[in-house]
Amino acid sequence: MLFKALGKIAQTFVVLFVVSVASFGLLKLAPGDPIQIMLGSEFSQASYDSLRAELGLDQPFLVQYANWAIQFVQGNWGTSYVARAEIFTYAFKEALPVTLTLASFSLLFAILVGVPLGVLSAIKKDTIFDAGSAVLALTGTAFPSFLLGILLIWFFAVKLQIFPVMGYVSPWENFWLGIYHMILPGLTLSTYFIAMITRLTRATLIEVLEQPYIAAARARGEPNWRVVWVHGVRNIAMPLVTILGLQLGVLLQGTVLTETVFNLPGVGQMLTSAVLGREYLVVQAGVMMTAVLFIGVNLLVDLSYPFLDPRLRTSK
Amino acid sequence: MKPIDHKKVLAERLSARFGRRTVLKGLGAGLLTAATTGAPSVVRAQQSGHIKIASIKVIDTLDPHFTGFLSSIQIINNIHNGLLKIVYDGKNVTFEPDLAESWDIEDEKVHVFKLREGVMFHDGTPCDAEAVKFSLLRVKEGEPKSPHAWKLELLETIEIVDPLTIKLTFSQPYAFLPVALNGSTGRAGTIVSPAAVQKYGADYGRNPVGTGPFKFVSWKENDAIELEANPDYFEPGLPKLERATFVLMNEASTALAALFSGQIDGMTDCPMQLVDQVEAFPNANLYGEIEGNYTFVGMNCKRSPFDDINLRRAVAWALDRDTLVQQAYFGRAQKAYTPISPPMTEFFDPDIATSGRGQWFDLEKAKSFRAKAANQGEIEAVYLMAERGPVGTRVAQTVAPMLAEIGIKAKLELVEPATWVKRRNASDFDLYDFEWVADLDPDETLYPEFKSDGAWNFGGWVNTDFDDLCAQAQVELDPAARSTLYNKAEDLLMDEAGIAIMAHMPIYKVFSTKVKGFQYIPADLVNLHTVSIG
Numbered sequence: 001m002l003f004k005a006l007g008k009i010a011q012t013f014v015v016l017f018v019v020s021v022a023s024f025g026l027l028k029l030a031p032g033d034p035i036q037i038m039l040g041s042e043f044s045q046a047s048y049d050s051l052r053a054e055l056g057l058d059q060p061f062l063v064q065y066a067n068w069a070i071q072f073v074q075g076n077w078g079t080s081y082v083a084r085a086e087i088f089t090y091a092f093k094e095a096l097p098v099t100l101t102l103a104s105f106s107l108l109f110a111i112l113v114g115v116p117l118g119v120l121s122a123i124k125k126d127t128i129f130d131a132g133s134a135v136l137a138l139t140g141t142a143f144p145s146f147l148l149g150i151l152l153i154w155f156f157a158v159k160l161q162i163f164p165v166m167g168y169v170s171p172w173e174n175f176w177l178g179i180y181h182m183i184l185p186g187l188t189l190s191t192y193f194i195a196m197i198t199r200l201t202r203a204t205l206i207e208v209l210e211q212p213y214i215a216a217a218r219a220r221g222e223p224n225w226r227v228v229w230v231h232g233v234r235n236i237a238m239p240l241v242t243i244l245g246l247q248l249g250v251l252l253q254g255t256v257l258t259e260t261v262f263n264l265p266g267v268g269q270m271l272t273s274a275v276l277g278r279e280y281l282v283v284q285a286g287v288m289m290t291a292v293l294f295i296g297v298n299l300l301v302d303l304s305y306p307f308l309d310p311r312l313r314t315s316k
Numbered sequence: 317m318k319p320i321d322h323k324k325v326l327a328e329r330l331s332a333r334f335g336r337r338t339v340l341k342g343l344g345a346g347l348l349t350a351a352t353t354g355a356p357s358v359v360r361a362q363q364s365g366h367i368k369i370a371s372i373k374v375i376d377t378l379d380p381h382f383t384g385f386l387s388s389i390q391i392i393n394n395i396h397n398g399l400l401k402i403v404y405d406g407k408n409v410t411f412e413p414d415l416a417e418s419w420d421i422e423d424e425k426v427h428v429f430k431l432r433e434g435v436m437f438h439d440g441t442p443c444d445a446e447a448v449k450f451s452l453l454r455v456k457e458g459e460p461k462s463p464h465a466w467k468l469e470l471l472e473t474i475e476i477v478d479p480l481t482i483k484l485t486f487s488q489p490y491a492f493l494p495v496a497l498n499g500s501t502g503r504a505g506t507i508v509s510p511a512a513v514q515k516y517g518a519d520y521g522r523n524p525v526g527t528g529p530f531k532f533v534s535w536k537e538n539d540a541i542e543l544e545a546n547p548d549y550f551e552p553g554l555p556k557l558e559r560a561t562f563v564l565m566n567e568a569s570t571a572l573a574a575l576f577s578g579q580i581d582g583m584t585d586c587p588m589q590l591v592d593q594v595e596a597f598p599n600a601n602l603y604g605e606i607e608g609n610y611t612f613v614g615m616n617c618k619r620s621p622f623d624d625i626n627l628r629r630a631v632a633w634a635l636d637r638d639t640l641v642q643q644a645y646f647g648r649a650q651k652a653y654t655p656i657s658p659p660m661t662e663f664f665d666p667d668i669a670t671s672g673r674g675q676w677f678d679l680e681k682a683k684s685f686r687a688k689a690a691n692q693g694e695i696e697a698v699y700l701m702a703e704r705g706p707v708g709t710r711v712a713q714t715v716a717p718m719l720a721e722i723g724i725k726a727k728l729e730l731v732e733p734a735t736w737v738k739r740r741n742a743s744d745f746d747l748y749d750f751e752w753v754a755d756l757d758p759d760e761t762l763y764p765e766f767k768s769d770g771a772w773n774f775g776g777w778v779n780t781d782f783d784d785l786c787a788q789a790q791v792e793l794d795p796a797a798r799s800t801l802y803n804k805a806e807d808l809l810m811d812e813a814g815i816a817i818m819a820h821m822p823i824y825k826v827f828s829t830k831v832k833g834f835q836y837i838p839a840d841l842v843n844l845h846t847v848s849i850g
Contacts (some may be wrong), residue, residue, distance in 0.1 A: 033738055047461045085522070090537050153573045165574040166565075168539075255714060263565045263574075265539035272566065273538060277374075 005303055012299050016291060020072075023287040024065050028280075068284065078281045080274075090269060091285040098168050098266035099255050101178070105186045107244070107251065110193035115233070115240075117194070118201025123228060125206060133198060142194030145254055149188040149261035156184060166263040185262040190256045193247070200243055206238040211235075238308045245301035248294050341469035363545040365849035366559040367831065369582040369842065370571035375564065377521030377540065378532065380506035381455050381462045386754050389503065390584050390842040391541055391562055396526030398505040399429055399448065400498040402756065404837045408661050409756055411494035415443060415507055415527060424489040424793065431480045434552045437509035438531045441513045445482040449474045450510040452484075455503075466764065467496040467504040476486075487651055488791045491798060492759040529555035529845045538564055554651065556833065556848035574601060575828060581849060582827035584842045588646040588706060590841075594826050603836040604824035608659045608761065609650050609753040612815040613715060614744050621695050626688040628813035631747075632675045633682035634722045635715060635816050644710040649819035651676070654806045656758050657820045663758050663799045673803070674810045675817050679721065686722045697746035699726040702736035706821060711749040719747075740774050748774075752842045758802040766809055777814030 035051050052058050056067065071078060077087035121133045157165040163184050171178030208214065209232055217227045256268030261270075269285055274282035306313045333649040373387035380392045401414035413419055416429040435443040456468040470490050475483040486493075497505030512525035524532050527550070530543035541562040545555050563580055565571050568587050574580045576597055586594060586602065593604050614623035615631060622628055637651040653674030655665050665671055697719075701712040709730065716726040726747060731739065740748055755761040763786040764770050768778045782805050789801035810817065823840050 033734075047459075050460065085537055094539075150569060150573075153570065157579075158573050158577045161577055165577050166570055166581050167563075167579070219626065260566050261570055263563070263567065263570055265536065269538045269566065273374075 004217050008299055008302050012295050015295055016288075019291040019295075020069065020284075020288060021065065024068065024284060025061070028061065039285065068281070072284075072288065077285050080279050080282050087281055087285050091267070091282065091289060095265060095267045095286075096289060097170065097172075098264050099252070099259070099268060101171060101268060102182065102185055102189065102255055102258065102264060103251055105179075105182045105302040106189040106254075107193065109186050110190040110197055113190075114194045114197025114234075115201050118236075119205060119228065119233060121198065122205035122209065123200040126204075130202075133202075137195035137198045139189045143191060145188050145192065146257045146261060147180075148191060149185070149258060152188060153261070154182050157179075168264045168266075185258050185264060188261070189251070189258045192254065193244075193251070196243070196247065197240065200240060201236055204239050205232055208235045215282040241301055241304060241308065245298045248297050252290055252294065321632045329808065341671065350677075363558040365549065365557050366561070367557050367582065367844065367847065367849050368561045368563055368580040369584055370565045371541075371562045371575065371584045372565050372568045372571055373585060378535070378541075379521030380503050380508065380523060380524075381451075381458070381464060381465060383503065384463060386840045390840065391543075392506065392524065392526075393528070393841055394543060394560065395524050395528045395532050395651050395843050396506045396508065396532045397528050398498040400494055400505060402498055402837050402839055402841070404835070409659050409838065411498055414498070415448070422483075425486045426808070427484045427486070428477070429482050429484070431482070432550055433480060436528050436548060437512070437525050437527055438546060439509055439512055439525045441509055441511045441849050443507060443509075443527045444479045445476040446479070447510050448482050448507055449476060450513075451507045452504075453700070454508070454513065462504075464813070466506040468838050489793055491790055491793055492757055495757045495760060502658060518714070530557075530560055540564055545724075551845065554845050556846065557844060560844055575826065578828070581831050582825065584825060585840075586824040586826040588648045588824070589821070591646065591648060593825055594782050594824075599829050600826050601829055601834075602824055603834065604822045605836070605838050606650050606658045606820045607753065607823045607838045607840060608657045608755040609823075610655045610657055610750040610752055610761070611649075611711070611731040611749065611818045611819055611821060612655075613711075613747055613749050613818065614745075614815050615813070616743055616775055617778070617814065618743055619746075620825075621691050621697065622746060622775075624690050625684045625812055627691070627695070628816075630682045630685040630689060630722050631719065631724070632810070632813040632816040633678045633685060634674075634718050635818060636677045636679075636718055637818060638677070639718075640711070640714055644707055644714045645819055646707075647822060652817045652820050654803075654810055655752075655761050655817060656802060656806060657755070657761070659763070660756065660763045662795045663802055665669070665803075673807060675813070682722050694725055696725045696727055699728050700731065700736060700739055700748040701728055701747035702731055702733045704733040704736060705749075705751055715749065743774055743776055753821075753823070757800075757838055758806075759786070762786055762802065762805055762809070763790070766814055775814060777809070777812065779808055779812060779814070782808045 035048055035057065043213070056064060059067075068078075075088060077091065079085065080087055080090065118132055121130045124130050153165050156163045162179055167181055169178045169181045171182070175221070205228075209228070213230060214227060217231050222231075252268075255266060256272060259266045259268040260272065265288060271283060271286040273279075274286060321676050326646055327617055329476070371387055371390070374385055375388050375391065376385050377383050377388060378392050378395065380396055383389060383392065394625045397415045399414060400411045400419070403410050403412050413429075415431055415435060417432045418430045420428040420430070422428055429448070431443070431445060431448065437447070452468060452471065452474055455462045455464055456471055457465070468487055470486045471484060472487045475485070477483050490496075507527065508520070509525040512523065513520050516523045522535060527546075529546055529549045529551070533542040533544050541564065543560040543562075545558050549555060553603060562584070563571075563574075568583075568590060570584075571580065571583050572590050572593060575583060576599075581624070586604070591602065591604075597814045613631065613635065615628050617623055617628070622631075627828050641647060641649045641651060650658070651669075653668045653671075653676060658664050658666075658741045665673070668674060669676075699712055699716065701709045703709060705711075709728075712726070712728055719726045736748075739745060740750075752761060752765060765772045766777060767773065767783050767786060768780060785801050785805040785808070789798050789805070792798045792801060809815065823838075825834075825836070825842060827834055830850045832848050832850060835843060837843065
């Protein structure tokens, strides 16, 4: 089991390397010149050249990549061209916590709503409740989060004025105010996941409830709630964790739109403005952070299987 | 300091030369201010209130000498002052002394500025003649080169007469000077703290230190720029606010929702498509008028097919400006006949529509020019467009069917903004649309854009008569004569259809009704000096 885990970790590093080279290269190939954008519409060739040299953009691609990679690993992410901001502080200490808060809040919310809804649908299979939750789930998956966000803003923040339109307050500094500001963006981002988790929980649980050990539990005379919530729900953990790990990409993608609509200073907004402004180093940092997050979470998912399913604990 | 004596001396000088000096008309009004407020403020302002304003456009830097964005100037202007400032009384735009207490003209090329006494930068260093010299030199010949250096190209020597007096000598009389020396669209005349520039170097734009009503506090990326009142500000009783926050946003509709719900108090820019909503909302005030700008369809005169003057003329007469105003500009803009725009009150002809000057929609005329064009077949032209500017791709989409009427098939190429800039600057297009904004003087509206080797002349239209007229106008101080020269110059541009002119746009700001005392200036400024919040 340990050997397997080490293998997975090694794989992770290879993937990270490929991601870093690819994103570094793609951005260089994209049209648009960072120096021209930095200097604005009026500049001399001399200032163009000196800036180019200062930023090391006159070096060959491989040298640029190697320099960047060595510095990056050491936590020295450089200074952004245009913003003149320390990228490590900006990306890692300021933007990342916002996105992580939003993503984890949404995910937690989605699980808290989605799992019970799915369980109820499974128990009340083929009733009006089940059909209703199916419609709700379908709507949730189909509704564009951008539009949903704007609708929520106009209804809850402008008309009813019970939630703020925008802004971010760190829950670590002011817990309740932070949560308060997270509700509308969290709801926007989690709609898709609530729907997905509901459907997944329902389908898996229906299957699980037909297993012999459930029949055995019932035969032992265990009460119905115990059969469903302990023996049944425990067994949906594995497919749920797997799907959530894989869907993390969708979640991170969703944060970009949600952050834009609700004006949260997270990684999504950072990446959007950095891509438009050709802030190479910021895009790099953002892509690497999301890649590490995505790959890291999936590694954790892989490593968590033996804990979720005792049958996997013995290595073959 | 003897403000009254000074005023007398200058008034005599002025009356002797009044006819030739009205271009500097801000002077009289400015002196009045100087006479009443000559000494640094004794009465300290009582500041209160915290205003939050959404800024939905790019802020590149808060360094006045390096920014290329008006959205940055809006904030910079609250932190810094210029030697002169722009004043608007609802009808006329004038230039008045700001950091300068007086402005004396020894002769046409020699200008003497006397500075206010006791003005300090936010870092506690004095704003004296040395600091002014430092700032002007930083623009003129600093390294890296300021994009505004051309505005001080004619400045020959800077002499410090005494610690509060500075004498500027120009190689030629320079009519553009009032614009160049103010802290707004001129940017070149904004005075920065030499100590801060030395301390922060290239990072000055993130740590600006000026003399303005507000001090810079912090700039959090994609989040907010915070300013706080400068209690030692030199204009008595100002500023009124204690704090000001510019909330950095990408999404204008979210900003509007935040304004309606009271979470923010204003927007530095209200896109034309949201104006209807603002007008229907009782608790917001809209500020905005047609500003010093013009929009146009640019044609590449350097290559086929638009190196053909008849084809360009056909385009110029084929654009239905009424439809453009309605569809592309939400009915908010004003048809343009020539580049010189309404706020340039000394140069703009209010009756231009009936004057017979410029370009307008006349399909018959367009077709007759088209019939004279070298290429009589269907012409396919690359129209470069991007989701940029005030209305994105709407202009291109409205223009394309109009061009089809005269047998030009516009191939609309949608690229991202960075690519658009690169291709425009490399003249890699047949057609594109653009706007030059926030100009207060015909010089900046015509000369750098269309002179033969001008850095912004992306269409490459060449006419040496035009160059000569603009160069003459630059050194002509009599406004009537200057106006004639510029009219001749723009008539050349319109006649040869270097561009097809479209519209003058209104630029809007919106504030909640709680916000009082905002003074609108038609140069896209958001000066918070006199603003208070109830």
